[in-house]
Amino acid sequence: MTMSELRDLNLTLISEAHTILYDYRLLEILKKYGNPIVHGSYLLNLMTWRDLDVYLENDELDVKDFFSLGMDMATELKPRRMSYRNESIGKTPNLPKGLYWGVYTTLKLPDEWKIDIWAMDSDQIRSQCEKLQDLKSKISEKNRLIILMIKSRFCRHPEYRKSFFSGDIYKSVIEENVKSVHEFSKWLKDNRGIEQTTEP
Numbered sequence: 580m581t582m583s584e585l586r587d588l589n590l591t592l593i594s595e596a597h598t599i600l601y602d603y604r605l606l607e608i609l610k611k612y613g614n615p616i617v618h619g620s621y622l623l624n625l626m627t628w629r630d631l632d633v634y635l636e637n638d639e640l641d642v643k644d645f646f647s648l649g650m651d652m653a654t655e656l657k658p659r660r661m662s663y664r665n666e667s668i669g670k671t672p673n674l675p676k677g678l679y680w681g682v683y684t685t686l687k688l689p690d691e692w693k694i695d696i697w698a699m700d701s702d703q704i705r706s707q708c709e710k711l712q713d714l715k716s717k718i719s720e721k722n723r724l725i726i727l728m729i730k731s732r733f734c735r736h737p738e739y740r741k742s743f744f745s746g747d748i749y750k751s752v753i754e755e756n757v758k759s760v761h762e763f764s765k766w767l768k769d770n771r772g773i774e775q776t777t778e779p
Contacts, residue, residue: 585627585727592626595688599631599656603686605694608651612644613637613698618711620730620745623718627730629690634707635698645678645698656694658684673744675699675707717753725752729763743771 580588600606600617609615612635619632635648642665649661664679677699685691699707718726729748733739751757751766767773 580728580731582724582728585724585731588731589624589626589727592629593621593624595629595692596621596626596631598688599684599686599692599694604655605633605652608648608655609633609635609696611651612648613640616704616708618707619695622711623715625718625723625726625730627727628734629688629692631692631694633694633696634704635696636701636704637698638700640678640698642678645680648696648698649680652680652682652696656682656684657686658682659691675703677703714749714753718749722752725758729757729760732760733763738771738773742773743767747771 606615606617614636616634616636617632618634619630620626621631646663649663652658653661660683662679662681664674664681666674666679667676670676675697677697679698680694680696682694682696683691684694726748729752730745733743733748736743747767747770748763751763751770755766757763757766
C-alpha cells in the first residue's frame with residue numbers, strides 16, 4: 580500500500596471504531612460495569628486492521644457480572660462469536676491479570692471487527708495507560724507512517740502475536756531507527772530469531 584492509502588485506511592478504521600463505540604453503544608454498555616478506557620492503535624492513531632482494544636477499570640468485578648456484560652454486548656453488537664478468558668486464574672505470560680471478552684462482530688460495517696475487552700484492577704490500568712501515553716508522546720508524523728507501513732505488512736505474519744507484537748514494531752522504529760519493511764525483517768531475525776525467505 581502507498582503512504583496515502585495507509586493514511587486513508589487508518590482514518591477509515593478510526594471512523595468505524597467510533598461507530599462501534601458510540602453509535603452501537605459499546606462505551607455506554609461498558610460504563611455499567613466500570614470505567615472503560617479505549618487504548619491500543621485507536622488511541623495511537625495507528626490502525627491498520629479491524630481490531631479495537633478497550634480496558635475496563637473495576638477493582639471488584641466478578642465473573643457473574645462479567646458474563647452479564649457479555650450478555651449485554653451479545654444483544655447490542657450481535658457478534659457471530661465471543662471468547663472468554665479468566666487470566667486471574669490462567670496467568671498467561673504477557674497477558675493482563677483479569678477477565679477478557681473477545682468479540683467478533685460485523686454489524687453493518689464493511690468487514691468483521693475483533694473487539695478485545697480486558698477488565699482489570701486500577702493498578703494494572705494505571706500502569707498500562709502510563710506506558711501507552713509515553714509511547715504516544717514519541718510518535719511523530721514521520722515515524723507514524725513507517726509504523727503503519729510495517730504493521731500493514733506484518734499483521735498476517737504467522738508469528739505475529741505469538742513471537743512478536745505491535746510493541747516490537749513501535750520499539751524498533753522509535754528507539755532503534757528502523758525505517759522500512761526490509762529493515763524490520765532484519766530486526767526480527769536479529770532480535771527474535773524469526774527467519775523469512777520472502778517479504779510478508
